[in-house]
Amino acid sequence: MPTRLAPEELRSFRWFGPNDLRSFGQRSRLRQMGLGPEDWKGKPVIAILNTWSEINPCHLHFKILAENVKKGVLQAGGMPVEIPCMSLSENFMKPTTMLYRNLLAMEAEENLRCHPIDGAILLGACDKTTPALIMGALSAALPFIFVPGGPMLRGQWRDQTLGSGSDAWKYWAEKRAGNLTEDEWCEIEDGIARSHGHCMTMGTASTMTAITETLGLTLPGASSIPASDARHWRMAASSGRQIVENVWNDLNPSRFLKKEAFENAIVADMAVGGSTNAIVHLIAMAGRAGFKLPLSDFDTISRKTPRLADLRPAGRFLMEDFYFAGGLPALLNQVTDLLHGECLTVNGKTLLENVSDAQIWNKEVIRTRDNVLSAEGGTAVLHGNICPNGAVIKHSAMEPRFLKHTGKAVVFKDYEELAKRLDDPDLDITADSIMVLQSAGPVGAPGMPEWGMLPLPKKLLEAGIRDVLRMSDARMSGTSYGACVLHIAPESAIGGPFALVQEGDLITLDVEARSLTLEVSDEELAKRKALWKAAPRPVDRGYLHLFLNEVTQADEGCDFRFLHNNGKPMPEPKIH
Numbered sequence: 001m002p003t004r005l006a007p008e009e010l011r012s013f014r015w016f017g018p019n020d021l022r023s024f025g026q027r028s029r030l031r032q033m034g035l036g037p038e039d040w041k042g043k044p045v046i047a048i049l050n051t052w053s054e055i056n057p058c059h060l061h062f063k064i065l066a067e068n069v070k071k072g073v074l075q076a077g078g079m080p081v082e083i084p085c086m087s088l089s090e091n092f093m094k095p096t097t098m099l100y101r102n103l104l105a106m107e108a109e110e111n112l113r114c115h116p117i118d119g120a121i122l123l124g125a126c127d128k129t130t131p132a133l134i135m136g137a138l139s140a141a142l143p144f145i146f147v148p149g150g151p152m153l154r155g156q157w158r159d160q161t162l163g164s165g166s167d168a169w170k171y172w173a174e175k176r177a178g179n180l181t182e183d184e185w186c187e188i189e190d191g192i193a194r195s196h197g198h199c200m201t202m203g204t205a206s207t208m209t210a211i212t213e214t215l216g217l218t219l220p221g222a223s224s225i226p227a228s229d230a231r232h233w234r235m236a237a238s239s240g241r242q243i244v245e246n247v248w249n250d251l252n253p254s255r256f257l258k259k260e261a262f263e264n265a266i267v268a269d270m271a272v273g274g275s276t277n278a279i280v281h282l283i284a285m286a287g288r289a290g291f292k293l294p295l296s297d298f299d300t301i302s303r304k305t306p307r308l309a310d311l312r313p314a315g316r317f318l319m320e321d322f323y324f325a326g327g328l329p330a331l332l333n334q335v336t337d338l339l340h341g342e343c344l345t346v347n348g349k350t351l352l353e354n355v356s357d358a359q360i361w362n363k364e365v366i367r368t369r370d371n372v373l374s375a376e377g378g379t380a381v382l383h384g385n386i387c388p389n390g391a392v393i394k395h396s397a398m399e400p401r402f403l404k405h406t407g408k409a410v411v412f413k414d415y416e417e418l419a420k421r422l423d424d425p426d427l428d429i430t431a432d433s434i435m436v437l438q439s440a441g442p443v444g445a446p447g448m449p450e451w452g453m454l455p456l457p458k459k460l461l462e463a464g465i466r467d468v469l470r471m472s473d474a475r476m477s478g479t480s481y482g483a484c485v486l487h488i489a490p491e492s493a494i495g496g497p498f499a500l501v502q503e504g505d506l507i508t509l510d511v512e513a514r515s516l517t518l519e520v521s522d523e524e525l526a527k528r529k530a531l532w533k534a535a536p537r538p539v540d541r542g543y544l545h546l547f548l549n550e551v552t553q554a555d556e557g558c559d560f561r562f563l564h565n566n567g568k569p570m571p572e573p574k575i576h
Contacts, residue, residue: 048069061149087097100447125148130419154201156194168188202314211268301377334368377396442554
């Protein structure tokens with residue numbers, strides 16, 4: 001058994017315990033809030049970092065979720081303190097929540113560092129909120145548990161089950177092709193998002209919470225519970241009780257999280273057919289824990305990890321189905337031979353102990369090892385003269401004909417040009433062309449938005465074509481699908497080779513060989529490079545100035561250079 005902390009060893013004791021003027025002032029202000037010594041004396045102070053917002057539908061239930069966490073903290077003898085944090089609302093923030101992931105990570109880190117906090121519960125769900133909170137908490141180096149917000153209920157339109165994001169893209173293409181009326185489109189709009197919670201497809205939100213559970217940062221099974229299920233409230237209360245115990249036992253993820261845990265997370269990502277965005281976020285999270293996670297690790301693990309979850313956008317089912325099929329523990333129990341089962345988790349048990357008894361209840365939704373969806377994971381890492389530092393492709397969610405493909409580039413210098421030219425009837429494009437979008441990376445956009453699933457030209461949609469090979473230095477939504485090469489690094493805006501692609505150039509993709517090649521001679525590329533000039537940057541002030549000057553490339557996690565610090569936390573603020 002671990003040695004339990006004594007009350008005077010609590011971090012918060014350094015604020016409230018001493019018999020001096022400073023602590024007198026702090027205790028008097030606690031009394032000002034209606035609290036007495038029985039609320040704080042000898043009790044761990046638990047921060048609940050709450051990303052609730054009225055403009056974030058994924059987090060709309062977080063007020064009640066926080067109350068359930070508080071109930072658990074109080075039951076275990078702790079003192080809960082709710083602290084609001086920036087809410088990254090995927091649907092409403094421009095140009096992208098990715099621009100602000102690092103800002104929330106900094107806010108979470110500083111909130112935990114500057115306040116009298118002994119441990120934390122992190123409330124997150126929507127795509128970038130999960131990695132941001134974990135990045136900040138790892139840097140703050142206090143005990144914490146992540147409480148995921150859960151997926152929304154499945155959508156419905158007439159007799160069709162709808163998946164958020166995935167079916168929006170699908171039916172929007174049909175509307176543009178003239179196969180869907182305006183009234184039908186409005187009916188879909190009315191039925192695709194029926195409750196609070198994040199996307200119920202295996203998009204970025206579901207992928208990141210599954211990864212977080214595999215890292216050992218949630219209670220077992222927490223990531224799969226639908227947001228509106230009563231078991232979600234009970235999980236939140238259990239997390240509140242557990243974090244108090246973890247503070248007393250000094251069970252701290254910043255100390256027990258090893259690189260092997262991140263390798264486990266990659267296995268989970270590949271087995272569920274997860275979002276390509278997970279790669280960028282996992283690299284950033286590992287960086288905060290003091291580990292480098294090269295792209296080669298993702299490809300190596302992908303090649304040996306079978307895809308077992310038949311979930312949209314790469315499959316048929318939704319997260320509610322996944323939960324009732326056994327959820328993430330049941331899936332992980334199928335790949336224990338690929339996991340480092342000895343990795344510790346926040347309930348004090350190993351990952352293997354947490355999943356060893358989990359069973360599959362629906363073997364269509366979660367496949368067994370003798371009936372896999374594919375022998376390898378759903379994501380591949382590419383290299384070549386167009387992407388010397390790497391690119392990614394979710395080949396499980398595209399037409400097989402593109403696995404090996406050569407085509408002529410149709411180049412859009414930025415998203416504005418794409419929007420302007422896309423439906424021009426004179427656009428020289430065929431089903432074999434390759435659509436190229438530049439200036440969409442971390443610096444170029446800025447913020448690396450989810451523009452990677454380029455919309456198809458109307459002339460192709462009307463001809464019945466639903467997939468074309470597309471490539472960009474952008475990301476794409478985890479709910480997206482299609483033959484999309486993403487995260488090309490280094491990006492075009494800083495002069496990477498991708499900036500040198502011109503209209504009509506031949507490009508060859510070979511997924512099996514993991515190669516992406518611009519069929520242009522080195523001599524010609526050198527000439528183009530000599531003539532290349534960077535585009536003027538956008539308004540450069542405030543947070544945007546910090547972002548543009550400090551953000552790393554996609555293969556490095558798009559974190560800020562100055563925040564890695566080799567996994568070592570900043571010193572605690574001095575109290576005078």
